[in-house]
Amino acid sequence: MRTILGICGSPRRDNTYLALREAGEGAGSVEGADFRIIELRSLRIEPCRGCLRCSQEGATAERPCPTHDDDFGPALAASLVEADALVMASPVYYGSVTGLVKNFMDRTEPLLRYSTSSLQFGLRNKVGGGIAVAGNRNGGQETTLQAIHHWMLIHDMIVVGTVSDGLPGCYLGAALTTYPVGRRPKAVREDTLGLAASRAVGRRVAEVASWVPRAAGRCPSSADGDSFR
Amino acid sequence: MRTILGICGSPRRDNTYLALREAGEGAGSVEGADFRIIELRSLRIEPCRGCLRCSQEGATAERPCPTHDDDFGPALAASLVEADALVMASPVYYGSVTGLVKNFMDRTEPLLRYSTSSLQFGLRNKVGGGIAVAGNRNGGQETTLQAIHHWMLIHDMIVVGTVSDGLPGCYLGAALTTYPVGRRPKAVREDTLGLAASRAVGRRVAEVASWVPRAAGRCPSSADGDSFR
Amino acid sequence: MRTILGICGSPRRDNTYLALREAGEGAGSVEGADFRIIELRSLRIEPCRGCLRCSQEGATAERPCPTHDDDFGPALAASLVEADALVMASPVYYGSVTGLVKNFMDRTEPLLRYSTSSLQFGLRNKVGGGIAVAGNRNGGQETTLQAIHHWMLIHDMIVVGTVSDGLPGCYLGAALTTYPVGRRPKAVREDTLGLAASRAVGRRVAEVASWVPRAAGRCPSSADGDSFR
Amino acid sequence: MRTILGICGSPRRDNTYLALREAGEGAGSVEGADFRIIELRSLRIEPCRGCLRCSQEGATAERPCPTHDDDFGPALAASLVEADALVMASPVYYGSVTGLVKNFMDRTEPLLRYSTSSLQFGLRNKVGGGIAVAGNRNGGQETTLQAIHHWMLIHDMIVVGTVSDGLPGCYLGAALTTYPVGRRPKAVREDTLGLAASRAVGRRVAEVASWVPRAAGRCPSSADGDSFR
Numbered sequence: 001m002r003t004i005l006g007i008c009g010s011p012r013r014d015n016t017y018l019a020l021r022e023a024g025e026g027a028g029s030v031e032g033a034d035f036r037i038i039e040l041r042s043l044r045i046e047p048c049r050g051c052l053r054c055s056q057e058g059a060t061a062e063r064p065c066p067t068h069d070d071d072f073g074p075a076l077a078a079s080l081v082e083a084d085a086l087v088m089a090s091p092v093y094y095g096s097v098t099g100l101v102k103n104f105m106d107r108t109e110p111l112l113r114y115s116t117s118s119l120q121f122g123l124r125n126k127v128g129g130g131i132a133v134a135g136n137r138n139g140g141q142e143t144t145l146q147a148i149h150h151w152m153l154i155h156d157m158i159v160v161g162t163v164s165d166g167l168p169g170c171y172l173g174a175a176l177t178t179y180p181v182g183r184r185p186k187a188v189r190e191d192t193l194g195l196a197a198s199r200a201v202g203r204r205v206a207e208v209a210s211w212v213p214r215a216a217g218r219c220p221s222s223a224d225g226d227s228f229r
Numbered sequence: 230m231r232t233i234l235g236i237c238g239s240p241r242r243d244n245t246y247l248a249l250r251e252a253g254e255g256a257g258s259v260e261g262a263d264f265r266i267i268e269l270r271s272l273r274i275e276p277c278r279g280c281l282r283c284s285q286e287g288a289t290a291e292r293p294c295p296t297h298d299d300d301f302g303p304a305l306a307a308s309l310v311e312a313d314a315l316v317m318a319s320p321v322y323y324g325s326v327t328g329l330v331k332n333f334m335d336r337t338e339p340l341l342r343y344s345t346s347s348l349q350f351g352l353r354n355k356v357g358g359g360i361a362v363a364g365n366r367n368g369g370q371e372t373t374l375q376a377i378h379h380w381m382l383i384h385d386m387i388v389v390g391t392v393s394d395g396l397p398g399c400y401l402g403a404a405l406t407t408y409p410v411g412r413r414p415k416a417v418r419e420d421t422l423g424l425a426a427s428r429a430v431g432r433r434v435a436e437v438a439s440w441v442p443r444a445a446g447r448c449p450s451s452a453d454g455d456s457f458r
Numbered sequence: 459m460r461t462i463l464g465i466c467g468s469p470r471r472d473n474t475y476l477a478l479r480e481a482g483e484g485a486g487s488v489e490g491a492d493f494r495i496i497e498l499r500s501l502r503i504e505p506c507r508g509c510l511r512c513s514q515e516g517a518t519a520e521r522p523c524p525t526h527d528d529d530f531g532p533a534l535a536a537s538l539v540e541a542d543a544l545v546m547a548s549p550v551y552y553g554s555v556t557g558l559v560k561n562f563m564d565r566t567e568p569l570l571r572y573s574t575s576s577l578q579f580g581l582r583n584k585v586g587g588g589i590a591v592a593g594n595r596n597g598g599q600e601t602t603l604q605a606i607h608h609w610m611l612i613h614d615m616i617v618v619g620t621v622s623d624g625l626p627g628c629y630l631g632a633a634l635t636t637y638p639v640g641r642r643p644k645a646v647r648e649d650t651l652g653l654a655a656s657r658a659v660g661r662r663v664a665e666v667a668s669w670v671p672r673a674a675g676r677c678p679s680s681a682d683g684d685s686f687r
Numbered sequence: 688m689r690t691i692l693g694i695c696g697s698p699r700r701d702n703t704y705l706a707l708r709e710a711g712e713g714a715g716s717v718e719g720a721d722f723r724i725i726e727l728r729s730l731r732i733e734p735c736r737g738c739l740r741c742s743q744e745g746a747t748a749e750r751p752c753p754t755h756d757d758d759f760g761p762a763l764a765a766s767l768v769e770a771d772a773l774v775m776a777s778p779v780y781y782g783s784v785t786g787l788v789k790n791f792m793d794r795t796e797p798l799l800r801y802s803t804s805s806l807q808f809g810l811r812n813k814v815g816g817g818i819a820v821a822g823n824r825n826g827g828q829e830t831t832l833q834a835i836h837h838w839m840l841i842h843d844m845i846v847v848g849t850v851s852d853g854l855p856g857c858y859l860g861a862a863l864t865t866y867p868v869g870r871r872p873k874a875v876r877e878d879t880l881g882l883a884a885s886r887a888v889g890r891r892v893a894e895v896a897s898w899v900p901r902a903a904g905r906c907p908s909s910a911d912g913d914s915f916r
Contacts, residue, residue, distance in 0.1 A: 011278040047328035049240040050320065052412065091279065095379030095629070096325060099276035099332035106328045113852050124850070136625055137651060138633035142600040143379060146833055150324030150372060153848035154858040158895060161840035163811070165800050167594055167637065171553070171841040175596035179625065183281065193595060208845060211898050324858070342623050353621070365854055366880060367862035371829040375604055382619035383629040387666060390611035392582070394571050396823055396866065400612040400782070404825035408854065422824060437616060440669050469736040505786040507698040508778065510870065549737065553837030554783060557734035557790035564786045601837060608782030608830060641739065 002209045004202070005083035006037040009090035009101035013039065014185035016133045019176050019198045020089040023131060026202030027087075033206035038079065040100050043071035048106035055109065059117035064110040072107045077119060080111060084217075085127040085209035086157070087202060088148045092134035096147045105151045112155065123155035125216045127209040129162075129201040130173035133194070135183045141175035148173070160208050162200040174198040231438045233431070234312035235266040238319035238330035242268065243414035245362045248405050248427045249318040252360060255431030256316075262435035267308065269329050272300035277335035284338065288346035293339040301336045309340060310351040313446075314438035315386070316431060317377045318360035324369035325376045334380045341384065352384035354445045356438040358391075358430040359402035362423070364412045370404035377402070389437050391429040403427040460667045462660070463541035464495040467548035467559035471497065472643035474591045477634050477656045478547040481589060484660030485545075491664035496537065498558050501529035506564035517568040517575035530565045538569060539580040542675075543667035544615070545660060546606045547589035553598035554605045563609045570613065581613035583674045585667040587620075587659040588631035591652075593641045599633035606631070618666050620658040632656040689896045691889070692770035693724040696777035696788035700726065701872035703820045706863050706885045707776040710818060713889030714774075720893035725766065727787045730758035735793035742796065746804035751797040759794045767798060768809040771904075772896035773844070774889060775835045776818035776861075782827035783834045792838045799842065810842035812903045814896040816849075816888040817860035820881070822870045828862035835860070847895050849887040861885040 004027045010016035017039070024035040046068040053059075053066040063069065064077045080086075090097040097105070109115070111122030130148035132141040149159045149172070162168040169175055176194030178187035188194060233256045239245035246268070253264040275297040282288075282295040292298070293306045309315075319326040326334070338344070340351030359377035361370040378388045378401070391397040398404055405423030407416035417423060462485045468474035475497070482493040504526040511517075511524040521527070522535040538544075548555040555563070567573070569580030588606035590599040607617045607630070620626040627633055634652030636645035646652060691714045697703035704726070711722040733755040740746075740753040750756070751764045767773075777784040784792070796802070798809030817835035819828040836846045836859070849855040856862055863881030865874035875881060 011276065012280075047240065047332065048322065050322075050327075051241075093277065093279075093331075093335045094337075094383055096331065096376050098279075099328060099335045102322075102325065102331040103276065103328035106322045108323075136627055136629070138596060138599050138628035138635075140379065140383075140600065140629070141596050142598065143375070143604070146372070146601070147325050147376070149836070149846070150369065150859065153846075154323055154369075156848065156850040159836070159840075159846040161843065163843040169594055169637075170596035171594070171598075172837065177596075179627075211900060211903070213898060216898070365856055365858070367825060367828050367857035367864075369829065369858075370825050371827065372833070375830070378607070378617070379630065382617075385619065385621040388607070388611075388617040390614065392614040398823055398866075399825035400823070400827075401608065406825075408856075440671060440674070442669060445669070469734065470738075505698065505790065506780065508780075508785075509699075551735065551737075551789075551793045552795075552841055554789065554834050556737075557786060557793045560780075560783065560789040561734065561786035564780045566781075598837065598841075601833070604830070605783050605834070608827065612781055612827075 001032050001034055002084040002206065003082065004033055004035045004085045004087060004206055004209065005079060006035060006087045006089060008037055008039045009098050011041045011098065011100055015178060015188040016089050016091050018186065018188055019131050019133055019174060019194065020087065022195045022198035023087045023202030026199035027206040029203055030206035030210060032210065040104055043075055045072050045103045045107055046070050047103050048109065055114045055116060059110040059119060061119055064119055065107060081119060081122040083126060085205045087129050087131060087205055089131035090144055092132050092140040092144045095140035095143050097144055123157055125212055126157050127160060127205050127212060128152040128157045129160050129205040131198055131201060132173065133176040133188060135178050137177050137179045139177065141170060142172055145172040158208065160204045162197045163204045164200050168200060169193040169197050174201045230261050230263055231313040231435065232311065233262055233264045233314045233316060233435055233438065234308060235264060235316045235318065237266055237268040238327050240270045240327065240329055244407060244417040245318050245320050247415065247417055248360050248362055248403060248423065249316065251424045251427035252316045252431030255428035256435040258432050259435035259439060261439065269333055272304055274301050274332050274336055275299050276332045277338065284343045284345060288339040288348060290348055293348055294336060306348060310348060312355060314356040314434045316358050316360060316434055319373055321361050321363035321369040321373045324372050326373055352386055354441055355386050356389060356434050356441060357381040357386045358389050358434040360427055360430060361402065362405040362417060364407050366406050366408045370399060371401055374401040387437065389433045391426045392433045393429050397429060398422040398426050403430045459490050459492055460542040460664065461540065462491055462493045462543045462545060462664055462667065463537060464493060464545045464547065466495055466497040467556050469499045469556065469558055473636060473646040474547050474549050476644065476646055477589050477591055477632060477652065478545065480653045480656035481545045481660030484657035485664040487661055488664035488668060490668065498562055501533055503530050503561050503565055504528050505561050506567065512568040513572045513574060517573065517577060519577055522568040522577055523565060535577060539577060541584060543585040543663045545587050545589060545663055548602055550590050550592035550598040550602045553601050555602055581615055583670055584615050585618060585663050585670060586610040586615045587618050587663040589656055589659060590631065591634040591646060593636050595635050595637045597635065599628060600630055603630040616666065618662045620655045621662045622658050626658060627651040627655050632659045688719050688721055689771040689893065690769065691720055691722045691772045691774060691893055691896065692766060693722060693774045693776065695724055695726045696785050698728045698785065698787055702865060702875040703776050703778050705873065705875055706818050706820055706861060706881065707774065709882045709885035710774045710889030713886035714893040716890050717893035717897060719897065727791055730762055732759050732790045732794055733757050734790050735796065742801045742803060746797040746806060748806055751806055752794060764806060768806060770813060772814040772892045774816050774818060774892055777831055779819050779821035779827040779831045782830050784831055810844055812899055813844050814847060814892050814899060815839040815844045816847050816892040818885055818888060819860065820863040820875060822865050824864050824866045828857060829859055832859040845895065847891045849884045850891045851887050855887060856880040856884050861888045
């Protein structure tokens, strides 16, 4: 059994959420995959202040951030560490993920290599893919997917795209658009290309996650970290 | 006289602020340029909820967002519209701008072409450049500068880099690092390359801004917008 | 009078060429703009060998590359230096410009700041915009436009996007697709959105080029280049 | 036993080659990994003409391109298909891979999903990582690594970065620079940070490749390709 966590980064429950549910369909086609969605819009996540206290003062899963006592701890930190794979889905705001998603990303610092907490290496070796939904046809979906991948690679994750046998619309991940329908709720229902790509991302993430040995998760690398100093 | 607005996107007053002050030095070397800094860390800016009410309900400079009554209105909207150029400076968090900066970017929606308010086209034809400061040597400075440029181009701004006669460290804008000193306050003081690039960005932005005719600002384009529908 | 040079980076004369002709239409709507197209497909341009002889041995406009005696010199170098603005148009091959375009870009080294030839600063202060045409809907147009911008900023050019009053399809530049028609010649004729964006890029480039003072061209910057070393 | 193929995209045998050899060291630390290098500089690879004959006319491993009878076929195509993982190393030329590398990338079309040859899906499920070497400190290493990743994801590869327990210099892959030594042969020998990152990339690619089941290679996906049409 592998758990795939879909993170919905829209402040609204509409198009991005629909796309992410399709990813769940795709993941469901892989044996032993369990998919569930967390919506960031219903959580309060303060912007990171860059104080680095989480790395220095021994953060915990219950209280990963010594500065902000908000929903990142109880609702997110443990779920992230327990998951085997992530599908990060975001509307495109100004060529990248939403502020909601960025605030979330920035707060994952206690899961990074620099952490002194039990959350250290919290996302290492997990498999990740992205979904981006824009009002314009070529409205920043690609750069948003790259921003998602960048965050994933910083966390030592393994990145996949939209494996397909046909034209997937976008190779980096699922790229959806509400064009030409307009920025209306449910508009992506018309985007059959983008919805198929969302399914492909979900399936791909689940497939590759099934190959990663359980023992691999969160191990420190064999590298001599000091050589980077 | 041209006003260059430096926007500091760090939650702390240290390395990014120091880099931005160097940009001010550079801008100051261009005749008729006036430089001032706004620090986002001292403002409360809620994440955009994507409700699009700012486009639909007639936002004003005093209250640009019908949903959030926070510091974006009184402290930022009018200053942005009045400026002739912007230098956007951000620490690199997970390969892109900070959540603080992203929240700010997302909230500039009432200044966009889709706005029905007096803020419409609020950043059109302004000149822009970027500064990015990272703890790693190649820790996302380039992708952060591209994210800044993307936001600027969405606003129909004019984008410039680090014009120089020598090796500028980075051509996209100023790329600074606190490596190998470590993520300490003032660590960029050791990064003479990055500080020189910051001055170059400030000077370049001021230079090109001096070429843009005052009348150009905020004019609707001559394009038939309908042709994009 | 300002000369806008359209560079067509397709190995074939079809979709990218059609898009670039639209950019010419757009440029033509700006008073005093003269637009002409150079097609790379009809030129022989060898890949750069990285020997740096062009920087070290005094290249000339007639023979900009001491190593390769091909079409870059007679057909391109002088035209680039004489132009006031560029529109670079490329099909998307594997998420970026074609090898044809990349070979061209790499060979512009004698026009760079490090050159010891009369071509030095050959593209500085010119205005630039991009056009990208892909078979997939979100098939790398954005990353191709960013690659074009990156090359332009390295040459100290001034970068613009697709200024518009409506939804331009892509804000970074013109993004066209042959989807869902298929990768057939002339398929972009169906892409009214992309063709309108191409016109917008041509017009924008011509507009901003008309603001850049003639005297600005190719001046060394006022920066102390030594400060970068 | 897994074969990791290091592709050296420099027209010269110096810094990029040295970095790639370090990746070989890293790969060698993983049991059962076999590493070998192909240098593109010693091969003649013509730019792709976009004729699509390789997809339409039944290319073969011996003659993957019906148009160009050059070194791509005998020297490269079969080696690519047989490898389990790739490390792509390129000097940074104008913010991206060299023309040499781009010509190579463009010519891998017969290995893509659209191919009708025995080379179809030739790179699917292989693991990939990147190395980029620039003369400037922040001179395009990140965007070059993203360009490499983009090509890999188009080929349905699995992308990894520089897993480490310390500051790796760059998280996207190995980022090296010859600054401040200067663009001299062997200059990267001074860049201990970049060389350590190169070893990390080699090791990471070999590690993840050891997890991918042999049977996974080149299988068509379970997706209904038609749904993308």
